[in-house]
Amino acid sequence: MDQMGQDPAFERFLRATVGEDVNGINVSVISMLARLEVDPWTEASDLAAMPDGPARKRLNTLMTRFKDVPTQGRDQGKIISTLLDLLPRKKVAASPNTPDVVARLPALAKGVPFYWYILAFLILGWVINLAKVQ
Template sequence: MTLRPEYSLGHSPYNAFLFAAVGEEQGGGPLTVLSALTRLGFDPWQEAARLAGLPRETAARVFAVTIAMLPEGDWKASESEAIAARLVNWLPGQVPQAIPLVQGEYVDNKRTKLTIATALAWGVLAAALLFFTLHLISNNNFAFGHEAGMSTQG
């Protein structure tokens, strides 16, 4: 499955945010937002898109909770709000939300296509069965023993 253009690494507007450093891990290496979100089980691009759609203050509060779930590195849990406020500034401006599909119309259309395809498949199967049955009857292949011209005497 290919990524949508806004989630691809080369052209993602979320790169600045995702590759920003949260801080240093206890081992001394930098911990990026991308790594932090991945370790917590989030899809980094989806989470970045979700946060980008929120007002900055709300995004910072929400992301602070996420940072607080991380094991402490060179930062303290009490610093998660300040870290989150710094990091959400790397998010692009308000990203327009995707236009939702009109569920009823889309689902009904999909269901109708599925129903038509199913009915067509059953129709073809019924026609084939009818043709096969008529063919066997016309050749007397349903007749058994002496009725089909076979003699039981040797």
Template sequence: MAKSNVLNPHPPEFDRFLYAFVGEDRNGYAVTVLSTLARLGLDPWKETAELVTLGHDAARARLANLLARSRDVPALASDHGRIARNLSQLLPEGRTPGRAKQAASSEADSHLGTSGAIWAVLAIIFVLFQFLLVGGSGSGE
């Protein structure tokens, strides 16, 4: 079983790419690849895993397409191709497609397992609370 990091369950190989600066938004805030993908409604880690599984040229083309869809960062509107080319160099190499997919799916599975455990604990607390409320009034023997 792979070692999991509870504080950061995402593949660390993606960090250099995801936290790379892409430009400033219209409000002057720094925007990264991670925030750009999130603003597009995509899961940044899943999308990065998909990019890693593509060949270098296909990943660069897909990334350019995604960056062109971003309307928040003026620099991306005119220069998305060059920025995508530079960013694609930051994608991790040497990973097999299966390992990249496995990293993304195991990250998603860990979130599902954690949220399931949280819901189970909350359900138990709710049942105990209901038992105390109803059981405390008694039937009047």
């Protein structure tokens, strides 16, 4: 982050154009958000942290509230896709086998094939049964 606390990773997104206003002037995302009285860097950070669906819905809501660019309505879906592609976003996987889940497993469990656990439990059960018999 720079000295103002504004992450430069969001610059491409915030400087991107959302369309032309009635005077023919290109309006950037940062200008749109400021005119909507939304903190641009906070909003960019929030959007970057969201999965695609909620981020798309949130940006659509903001752009729908923004009436200064009359031409954006026709291409709003395309504009939203382009803008979201400019954010430094982490891909949210639908699978429970993401690296985050694997990283949270105990150190002993990492890399140990499942059949070793089954074998260990079978041997443990066998030893317990032997102890009960004697």
